Amino acid sequence: QEQNRELRVRLEQLKKERNAIILAHYYQRDEIQEVADFRGDSFLLAQKAAETDAEVIVFCGVHFMGESAKILAPGKTVIIPDERAGCPMADMVNVEGLRKLKAEHPNAKVVTYINSSAEIKAETDICCTSANAVRVIESLDAEEIIWVPDKNLGQYVQDQTGKKMIIWEGYCNTHDMLTVKDVVEMRAKYPEAEFVVHPECRPEVVAMGDFVGSTTAILEYCRKSDRKQFIVGTEDGTGYQLRKDSPDKEFFFATKFLVCPNMKVNNLKKLVKCLETMKPQIYVPPAVADKARTSLERMLQVR
Ligand code: 13P
Numbered sequence: 001q002e003q004n005r006e007l008r009v010r011l012e013q014l015k016k017e018r019n020a021i022i023l024a025h026y027y028q029r030d031e032i033q034e035v036a037d038f039r040g041d042s043f044l045l046a047q048k049a050a051e052t053d054a055e056v057i058v059f060c061g062v063h064f065m066g067e068s069a070k071i072l073a074p075g076k077t078v079i080i081p082d083e084r085a086g087c088p089m090a091d092m093v094n095v096e097g098l099r100k101l102k103a104e105h106p107n108a109k110v111v112t113y114i115n116s117s118a119e120i121k122a123e124t125d126i127c128c129t130s131a132n133a134v135r136v137i138e139s140l141d142a143e144e145i146i147w148v149p150d151k152n153l154g155q156y157v158q159d160q161t162g163k164k165m166i167i168w169e170g171y172c173n174t175h176d177m178l179t180v181k182d183v184v185e186m187r188a189k190y191p192e193a194e195f196v197v198h199p200e201c202r203p204e205v206v207a208m209g210d211f212v213g214s215t216t217a218i219l220e221y222c223r224k225s226d227r228k229q230f231i232v233g234t235e236d237g238t239g240y241q242l243r244k245d246s247p248d249k250e251f252f253f254a255t256k257f258l259v260c261p262n263m264k265v266n267n268l269k270k271l272v273k274c275l276e277t278m279k280p281q282i283y284v285p286p287a288v289a290d291k292a293r294t295s296l297e298r299m300l301q302v303r
């Protein structure tokens with residue numbers, strides 16, 4: 001506790017010295033969310049990175065998020081607490097595989113979930129997040145759509161829009177762990193609770209949702225709902241904002257496995273250290289960044 005207090009004081013000093021802003025994803029540890037200037041899902045954080053006046057962006061999330069920030073704000077220095085915080089789903093698609101698929105479907109438009117590398121974004125027509133995926137697909141005038149890398153979100157979006165999509169076989173190791181059996185058991189235990197679920201979960205689990213939505217959409221739904229209990233089908237870090245928004249409500253995570261180990265690699269100590277040393281920094285080769293930026297900026301324009 002005492003150590004954390006000292007770290008927080010040091011952090012405030014460093015933030016001023018460096019003219020830095022701290023952005024934290026809702027899946028970060030509480031000790032990071034507590035000190036962040038702005039908390040958000042991947043869409044809101046990308047938007048914030050694009051808009052900020054700060055010279056330094058400290059991105060507390062996983063690697064692709066820091067990369068997206070750097071691409072959208074190429075003049076800024078983007079640092080992250082630990083470069084080992086990656087996203088296994090982002091690593092499930094590679095450039096060669098995507099180019100091959102594009103060659104097989106030359107008329108298709110490529111829609112890429114923001115959970116992907118800069119190189120993949122550079123091969124993409126438009127990016128999306130779970131918050132705007134349906135709207136992005138609906139905005140496209142295309143006979144065929146190639147979707148990478150999340151098969152679960154892809155399936156959900158296809159069902160919602162009725163558009164035919166060629167879906168890559170990636171998935172999120174964390175959300176994909178949640179099973180129908182887990183939800184059935186939780187419902188038996190908490191019959192009054194509503195089940196809210198992220199579309200990165202398996203389709204059969206998503207189908208059980210009383211509400212399906214991105215992290216921000218789930219937060220908003222729970223905040224506004226009259227219900228007092230919720231079974232939550234997304235990453236456990238969201239508990240911080242859920243409980244902050246509604247201290248009178250109860251939130252039960254649908255399994256104890258809904259924890260993204262990559263998100264938890266970051267902690268307060270590493271956050272302070274990265275601002276002290278200004279390392280590790282995110283670097284994206286300009287030629288890749290320029291192409292990737294177009295697909296991210298198109299995404300930000302879809303309302
Ligand atoms: P959102 O932040 O878009 O809800 O995405 C969830 C996620 O898995 C981020 O890694």
Ligand code: SF4
Pocket residue numbers: 027062086087088089090115172173174175235260261262263
């Ligand atoms: Fe990647 Fe899933 Fe972790 Fe998000 S929760 S960073 S999609 S592994």
